[in-house]
Amino acid sequence: ATPANIFCSEQYLKVSIPPFLFEAILYAPIDDTNSTAKIGNGNIFFTLYKKEPAMWDSLTLADAGKEKLQYLRENAVLKAQEKAKEETEAKKITKQEHKKYALEATMKVEEAERKRIEDLKEKERQKVTKELEFWKDQQKYADKYKSVRKKEELHQEIKPLKERKNEKMIKSRIPNEGASNIRLKSTKGHGSCSIFSQNLEEEQLPAPRAAATIKVSFTPRVFPTALRESRVAEEEEWLHKQAEARRRINSDLSELEDLKEEEKNTDWLKDKGNKMFAMGNYLGAVNAYNLAVRLNNKLPLLYLNRAACHLKLRNLHKAIEDSSKALELLTPPVPDNESARMKAHVRRGTAFCQLELYTEGLRDYEAALKIDPKNKNIEKDAEKIRHLIQETMQSS
Numbered sequence: 001a002t003p004a005n006i007f008c009s010e011q012y013l014k015v016s017i018p019p020f021l022f023e024a025i026l027y028a029p030i031d032d033t034n035s036t037a038k039i040g041n042g043n044i045f046f047t048l049y050k051k052e053p054a055m056w057d058s059l060t061l062a063d064a065g066k067e068k069l070q071y072l073r074e075n076a077v078l079k080a081q082e083k084a085k086e087e088t089e090a091k092k093i094t095k096q097e098h099k100k101y102a103l104e105a106t107m108k109v110e111e112a113e114r115k116r117i118e119d120l121k122e123k124e125r126q127k128v129t130k131e132l133e134f135w136k137d138q139q140k141y142a143d144k145y146k147s148v149r150k151k152e153e154l155h156q157e158i159k160p161l162k163e164r165k166n167e168k169m170i171k172s173r174i175p176n177e178g179a180s181n182i183r184l185k186s187t188k189g190h191g192s193c194s195i196f197s198q199n200l201e202e203e204q205l206p207a208p209r210a211a212a213t214i215k216v217s218f219t220p221r222v223f224p225t226a227l228r229e230s231r232v233a234e235e236e237e238w239l240h241k242q243a244e245a246r247r248r249i250n251s252d253l254s255e256l257e258d259l260k261e262e263e264k265n266t267d268w269l270k271d272k273g274n275k276m277f278a279m280g281n282y283l284g285a286v287n288a289y290n291l292a293v294r295l296n297n298k299l300p301l302l303y304l305n306r307a308a309c310h311l312k313l314r315n316l317h318k319a320i321e322d323s324s325k326a327l328e329l330l331t332p333p334v335p336d337n338e339s340a341r342m343k344a345h346v347r348r349g350t351a352f353c354q355l356e357l358y359t360e361g362l363r364d365y366e367a368a369l370k371i372d373p374k375n376k377n378i379e380k381d382a383e384k385i386r387h388l389i390q391e392t393m394q395s396s
Contacts, residue, residue, distance in 0.1 A: 004039055008032045009076035010051070015044060025072055027056040103386065106393045110359050161206065266296045273305060282312045300329035304340060307347045316351040323348035342371045346378065349385075358389050 005016040010029040015022040015037070022044070031049040038045045050056075061068075273288035289306040296302075307322035326344045330337045349364030365382040372378065 006037050007076075007080070008035060008037070009080055012072050012076035013046075014073075023069075023073075024059065025061045025069060027058055027061060028052065028054065099386070099390075102390050102393065106389045107359055109393070158206075266292045266299065266302075269295070270299075270302060270305070273309075277305070277309060282309045285309045286313070298329060300326040300337075300340060300344075303329070304344055304347070307344070307351075311347060311350060314354075316355050319351040320348050323351070338371050342368045342375075342378075345371070353385060353388075358385050358392065361385055362389065 003017075007014040007016075009032055011026045013022075013024040013026060017039075026048075029051045031051055034049050036047045038047075269288050269292035273285040273292065276282075276285035276288060286306060286309045289302050289309065292299075292302050293306070303322040303326040307319045307326065310316070310319035310322060323344045327341065327348075330341050330344065333341060345364040345368040349361040349368070352358070352361035352364065362382060362385045365378060365385060368378050369375065369382060
C-alpha cells in the first residue's frame with residue numbers, strides 16, 4: 001500500500017517498500033537504462049538486460065561481504081548522481097541551443113524582411129527616376145518642336161516681305177522714260193553708288209528688332225517625388241514642422257543672447273535641467289539641455305540626460321538620436337565612462353523596444369550587459385525581450 005522506491009545501477013539493485021527492503025549485488029553489470037521492474041499482487045517482476053552476453057553462475061555475488069556491499073552501494077549512488085548531473089547539463093545545453101537557434105531564426109527573418117523593404121524602396125526610386133528622365137526627354141523634344149515651329153513661322157513672315165521688296169526693286173528698275181531722264185540728271189556728277197542706291201539698300205533690309213531678355217524663375221520643390229505621386233497633406237505638415245523647428249532654434253538663440261553672464265555656463269544649465277527633471281518638468285529640462293548643448297556640444301552627459309527626458313516625453317526617435325550621439329562622444333571606451341556607456345545603451349534599447357524594434361533593442365541591452373555583467377535588472381529585461389521576440393516569431 002505504501003509507495004515503492006526502486007534504485008538500480010549497473011551492479012546494484014535496491015527496492016524499498018516500508019517495512020520491506022530488498023538489496024542485491026548483481027553478478028555482472030547490466031543495462032540499467034533499459035531494465036524494468038513491475039510491482040503487483042505482492043510480487044516484484046524484474047526484467048534485466050546483461051551488458052555482455054555471457055552465462056552467470058548466479059544472480060548475485062556469493063562472497064559479497066559487508067564492507068564490499070557498503071562500497072558498492074556508495075559507488076552506485078555516486079555514479080547515479082554523476083549521471084543525473086550529466087543529463088541535467090545536457091538538457092541545459094540543448095535548451096540553450098534551441099534558444100540560440102530561435103533567436104538566429106528571428107534575426108534572419110527580420111533581416112530578410114528589411115532587405116525586402118529596401119528592395120521595394122529601390123525599385124520605387126528607379127521607377128520615379130525613369131519617369132523623371134522620360135519627362136525631361138519629352139520636355140526637350142517639346143522645346144525642339146517649338147523652336148522649329150517658330151523658325152517656320154518666322155520664315156513664312158519673312159517670305160512675303162521679300163516678295164514685296166523684289167516687286168519694288170523690279171518696278172524701280174523699269175521706270176518710264178521721263179522718270180529715267182530725271183533720275184539720270186539727278187545722278188550726274190556722282191558715282192555709281194548714288195542716293196537712290198542707298199535708299200534701295202535701306203528698303204531691302206528689314207528694320208532691326210528690339211533686343212530683350214526673358215527671365216524664367218522656378219519655384220523649388222523640397223520633395224524629390226513628382227507632385228502627382230506625392231502626399232500634399234504630409235508634405236505640408238513636414239514643412240510646417242521644419243518652420244517650427246527653425247523658429248525654435250531662433251528663439252533658443254535669442255534666449256541664449258538674453259541670458260545673464262553667470263547663466264551662460266554649461267554646468268549651471270546642466271544642474272538646472274537635472275532639477276527640472278527631478279521635479280517632473282521634462283520639457284523645461286529639455287530646453288535647459290538644449291541651451292547647454294549650444295554652449296558646448298562635446299559633453300556626452302548632456303545628450304545622455306536629454307535622451308532620458310525624451311523617453312519620458314515619448315519622443316522615441318529623439319531619444320535614440322541623443323543616445324547614439326552620447327555613445328559617439330564616449331570614445332575610447334575606458335573604465336571611467338563605463339556607467340555612462342551602459343546608460344546610453346539601455347536608453348537607446350528602451351526606445352527601440354517601445355518602437356517594437358525588439359532585435360535592435362536586444363543588441364543594446366546585450367552591449368550594456370557586456371559592460372556590467374552582474375546587473376540583474378538589465379539581465380531580466382534582456383530575457384523579457386528575448387521572450388517577446390520568440391512570441392512574435394511563433395505568432396507570425
